[in-house]
Amino acid sequence: MTEGLKLRDIDAQRPQEFLRCAEIASESEIGKRYGFSAAGLAAKMKAGVEAGAMVIVAETEGDEGLIDAGHIKGFAWVDPKGAFGSSPYLKLIAVDPSLRGSGAGTILLAEFERRTASIGRVWTLLVSDFNDKAAVFYQRHGYERAGFLPDFAIQGVGEILMLKRRGNDGG
Numbered sequence: 001m002t003e004g005l006k007l008r009d010i011d012a013q014r015p016q017e018f019l020r021c022a023e024i025a026s027e028s029e030i031g032k033r034y035g036f037s038a039a040g041l042a043a044k045m046k047a048g049v050e051a052g053a054m055v056i057v058a059e060t061e062g063d064e065g066l067i068d069a070g071h072i073k074g075f076a077w078v079d080p081k082g083a084f085g086s087s088p089y090l091k092l093i094a095v096d097p098s099l100r101g102s103g104a105g106t107i108l109l110a111e112f113e114r115r116t117a118s119i120g121r122v123w124t125l126l127v128s129d130f131n132d133k134a135a136v137f138y139q140r141h142g143y144e145r146a147g148f149l150p151d152f153a154i155q156g157v158g159e160i161l162m163l164k165r166r167g168n169d170g171g
């Protein structure tokens, strides 16, 4: 199902690409729960890229250049040393609902790991305690629970710290 998708870095000169990614995230369950605004999230992503983060986008081939960036179907926002200044941190990943369950998240996660394989000793991410589906997705790909941060981003929601050691491909 992912044959028609290709990965690339976000085009930092095209604000509509940040907005499109931010819309995908803000319309998801986590976006609703955290009350992300698409414009606010887009601005944070852009500032992150300017400070050295990567936003990898998955887009449908053949539709490149659409003004509204609607060809972008998912993204991974990566801070290469975001965990304690030493290990790669997957800050946010989201896939358009029309494509969920078809492998787009898997290829974005693999690209995060490929791009940061020489940094630190583990890959890291946080998953909200209500987001069971995402936690299962990460476990399947070799991530293990390593800690719990109560009330970390918002009051009443805990964040599960997950780590993946090099060479652990799950299963």
Ligand SMILES: CC(C)(COP(=O)(O)OP(=O)(O)OC[C@H]1O[C@@H](n2cnc3c(N)ncnc32)[C@H](O)[C@@H]1OP(=O)(O)O)[C@@H](O)C(=O)NCCC(=O)NCCS
Binding pocket: 028, 029, 030, 092, 093, 094, 095, 096, 099, 100, 101, 102, 103, 104, 105, 106, 107, 126, 127, 128, 131, 133, 134, 136, 137
């Ligand atoms: C988590 C997410 C990025 C995975 O991307 P994806 O393209 O659906 O993932 P894949 O197709 O590669 O893998 C599918 C697996 O993801 C998991 N999954 C997580 N959330 C899912 C969802 N909302 N719908 C379908 N599958 C989901 C399931 O375990 C699924 O396994 P299954 O196909 O055997 O049921 C995506 O579902 C998403 O955007 N969720 C909303 C945003 C979010 O919660 N991001 C994580 C923040 S920590």
